[in-house]
Every structure is written in structure tokens, then in C-alpha cells.
Amino acid sequence: MHPASLVTSVSVVLAAVLLPAQEPTAPSGGGIVPAAGQAPDALVSLTSRISHPLVFAGEAQEVYLHLGLRAAERPAAPRLGMNLALVIDRSGSMASEDKLRFAKSAAEQLVSRLRPDDRLAIVAYDDQIRTVVPSTPAGEKDGFFSAIRALEPGNSTDLCGGLMRGYEEVLTHLDVARLNGVLLVSDGLANAGVKEPAEIAKRAAECRTRGVRISTMGMGLDYDEDLLCGVAQNAGGNYYYVDQAEAVGRYLDQELDELGRVIARDLEVRVELGEGVELRQLFGFVHRVEGRTVIVPLRDMVSGQGGKVVLRLGVACAAGKSAPLAAASLRYVEAVTREPHESVSAPLEVRGSDDGEAVQRARDLDVLVQAEIVQNAIALDGAMELQKAGQFQAAQELLAARYLNSKTVNDTEYKSAEVARILRRILQVMQDLERTRADVHARRDLQLETQLRALGYASQ
Numbered sequence: 001m002h003p004a005s006l007v008t009s010v011s012v013v014l015a016a017v018l019l020p021a022q023e024p025t026a027p028s029g030g031g032i033v034p035a036a037g038q039a040p041d042a043l044v045s046l047t048s049r050i051s052h053p054l055v056f057a058g059e060a061q062e063v064y065l066h067l068g069l070r071a072a073e074r075p076a077a078p079r080l081g082m083n084l085a086l087v088i089d090r091s092g093s094m095a096s097e098d099k100l101r102f103a104k105s106a107a108e109q110l111v112s113r114l115r116p117d118d119r120l121a122i123v124a125y126d127d128q129i130r131t132v133v134p135s136t137p138a139g140e141k142d143g144f145f146s147a148i149r150a151l152e153p154g155n156s157t158d159l160c161g162g163l164m165r166g167y168e169e170v171l172t173h174l175d176v177a178r179l180n181g182v183l184l185v186s187d188g189l190a191n192a193g194v195k196e197p198a199e200i201a202k203r204a205a206e207c208r209t210r211g212v213r214i215s216t217m218g219m220g221l222d223y224d225e226d227l228l229c230g231v232a233q234n235a236g237g238n239y240y241y242v243d244q245a246e247a248v249g250r251y252l253d254q255e256l257d258e259l260g261r262v263i264a265r266d267l268e269v270r271v272e273l274g275e276g277v278e279l280r281q282l283f284g285f286v287h288r289v290e291g292r293t294v295i296v297p298l299r300d301m302v303s304g305q306g307g308k309v310v311l312r313l314g315v316a317c318a319a320g321k322s323a324p325l326a327a328a329s330l331r332y333v334e335a336v337t338r339e340p341h342e343s344v345s346a347p348l349e350v351r352g353s354d355d356g357e358a359v360q361r362a363r364d365l366d367v368l369v370q371a372e373i374v375q376n377a378i379a380l381d382g383a384m385e386l387q388k389a390g391q392f393q394a395a396q397e398l399l400a401a402r403y404l405n406s407k408t409v410n411d412t413e414y415k416s417a418e419v420a421r422i423l424r425r426i427l428q429v430m431q432d433l434e435r436t437r438a439d440v441h442a443r444r445d446l447q448l449e450t451q452l453r454a455l456g457y458a459s460q
Helices: 092-113 141-149 159-171 197-209 225-234 245-260 356-362 365-388 392-414 417-435 440-459
Strands: 033-036 044-050 054-056 061-071 081-089 119-125 129-137 178-186 213-219 236-242 262-273 278-281 288-290 293-297 306-315 322-334 340-345 348-353
Touching: 044 262, 044 322, 044 340, 044 348, 044 365, 054 061, 054 356, 061 262, 061 322, 061 365, 081 092, 081 159, 092 119, 092 141, 092 178, 092 245, 119 141, 119 159, 129 141, 129 159, 159 178, 159 197, 178 225, 178 245, 197 213, 197 225, 213 225, 213 245, 225 236, 236 245, 236 440, 245 262, 262 306, 306 322, 306 365, 306 440, 365 392, 365 417, 365 440, 392 417, 417 440
Parallel strands: 033 340, 054 348, 081 119, 081 178, 178 213, 213 236
Antiparallel strands: 033 044, 044 061, 061 306, 119 129, 262 293, 262 322, 278 306, 288 293, 322 340, 322 348
């Protein structure tokens, strides 16, 4: 990578990534609704609240639904056994900038960190797929070290083939009592074998249904971030942008640390929409809609983590009448015991009114703050898509309009430090758009960093 393009390494967990989050404070309208039957010491808590419990009568109105999640503090939680596969891209481009050398060094560090009763497979690929070390107890370290050191760069990139081989190695010793996962390190595009990102993402989602999560690391300028991000999102893992090859080891270390602290697995939020309620937007998470149910799979959670899911809904209600809006539920299993849990929130409803002042007074400003943050994140993501397409002026105009609207409402109503922070980020990105316009390397760094941050803003 061109030295001038280097920025501070960024590792933002995606769609399904849940980081420490600040729950909205005391309600100013709708109130926090905890899940029904949820024990005070629940391993993962779920709360739900809405921006507008009172809506203007007779017209469709947008209402934001905020779902808050929080994993309990369990600092002494036992570390689960691991069943992993490390998949290393050894295509020809990995020889540049010492990328393969750093990946090999990181692989050795990973082997050193594993316990003897953990399992690890090493898969390397270019246009050919090689199982360098089949799934083996990690206590046999010398065999891993010698196989890793023998890796050399090759030809083109069968990313999907390498990924699926790693998955197959994990599957041979699949154990629900362990953490089963694949870690993929790549600097390239899928230019051999299965190439379509949608098909690769579909296969990654199928891996998740079998209990295998996939995390990905994209290195350098040439990899397909949509592909690698999509794989991680669909397979319940993390996605890392590695802007300096020597950072690979640090990110693998971070991934291993997180795996070792998981306390809840197989999380899934379900939102049952009321009759006539429309889902208009859900940014930052892979999700699907089945009838009137919105299903949002989430990543495993570690002790003390929190997160949010914000949905933008459309609803209409007659004056003096109430209309069901949504009911949310959370499913997960305890990481160690595999005991399943489910909690269901009390149904939320809206009521129609002709009194505009009453509608304004009933708003929950804390939910609107979270919605504002998500809207700003969407603008940052959209601006980077425009930048990637060479539409620099359109990107600037999008951010300028969003900044003006958001700052106005924050200054006059929300007065939120969280919104102010993301507004400063928007200003910085607007300046960086102009600064990096003539430098393809710096543009790429800006795009990747900003889009990762946007996904983080939308989920934490």
C-alpha cells in the first residue's frame, strides 16, 4: 500500500457486531419496555421503545422502534474450547508488501495462543486449494509451524473454494460445546472458482446455520470489501479492514480474545409487525422478512457487550384509536450450557391524535437521537458509495445536506453529545473527500474506514 494512504488501523465489527453501547436514558414518551418474563439477571436483556407513541391521525407517519440489547457482566465466564480453521490467501499478490510473511507470522502467533485441547486447521489457496494442516489438536504445534513456514505465493484467487474448505475442516469435528469458526485472510478478489458475491454470501449464511461463524480480514487496495463484509455479516462473524500488513497479527489476536469471552450464542431478534405496519428501513444488519415478521440474526455476545437495532416503520392510525405497532422477541443459547432462552417484549402500540402539540410532547427524544445517529451513518455510507463511483460532488452534497439538517435538530431539540460526535465525523469526511480526491490510495482508505465506522454507528 502506498505509504501516504496509510491511516490508523480500524477494526469495526459489523452488522451483526455488538459493541459497548449506551442505552437511552429515562423515557420522555413511550418508555422502556422490558421483555416479558425476563429475569432481572438475564444473560442478555432486551428492551424496546418507540419514538412516537402518539401519531397524527389519518396519515401515514414514520415511527422508529429501538431495540436495546445488553449482555450481563460475567468477568469469570469459562473460556470455551475452540474448533477453528485459518484460511490464508496465498495468491501472487500476497507476495507484495510482505503481506504473506505477516500472515504467516500471525498464523504462528495464533497457534501459540491456542490450548492443547483446541482444534485448528490451516487452509491455503490461490487457484488451487490446499489443506496445509487438517483439523488437528492444537497441542501438536511443531507440525503447524513447519507447514505455515513452507507457504509460498501462487497464482489467482479461488476465495470461495478456500473458504468452503476451511468450513469443511471445521465441520469434520463440529461440536456444539465448542466455538466453531473460520478466519479468512485475503488481499484479493474472487477471480477463480465461484466469483459472484451473492452466491458466496449465501454459502456463508449456510455455514452459520450449521453453527460455524466466519470472520474476514481484507488487506491492501484490491480486495472486494462488499464480498468480505457480506461473508462476515451473513456468517455471524467480524470484518476487519487491515490497512497495514503488520496489523494482521493484532487483529487475529483480537478475534481470538473475543471468541474466548463469548457468553451467548445463536442470537436472533424477531419483530412481529402489526397489521398495516410497513418496514421502511433497517440499516447495519443482514435481515429477512417472513410475512409480517422481521428476523435479524445477531453475532455472539461477550460479557458486558451491548448493542441496538433501530427500525424505521410506517404506520397510520385514526383519531382516538390505538393500533398495534410491533412486538419484539429475543432468542439465544448460553455459550457454556447450551441452555436456550427466549424473551418476548410487551406489544407496542400507537394512538392517533388530532392534537399536534400532544403528538410533539409524547415523542421519546432518546429514541429519536438513536434514529438520528443511524440516519447520519446511512449518509456516510451512501457518500462513500458515491465517492467509489467517482461522484465526488454528489457525495459532498449528500453529506452537507445531512449535516445541516442534523445539526439544526440537534441544536434546537436533541442537544445530544452522541449526535454532535458523528456530526464532527461528517465534517471531517467532507474535508477528506476533497483532500483525497486526487489520490486513489487515500480515497480507498477513506472509503473503507468510513463505511466500517458507519456500520458501527448503526449497531452500537
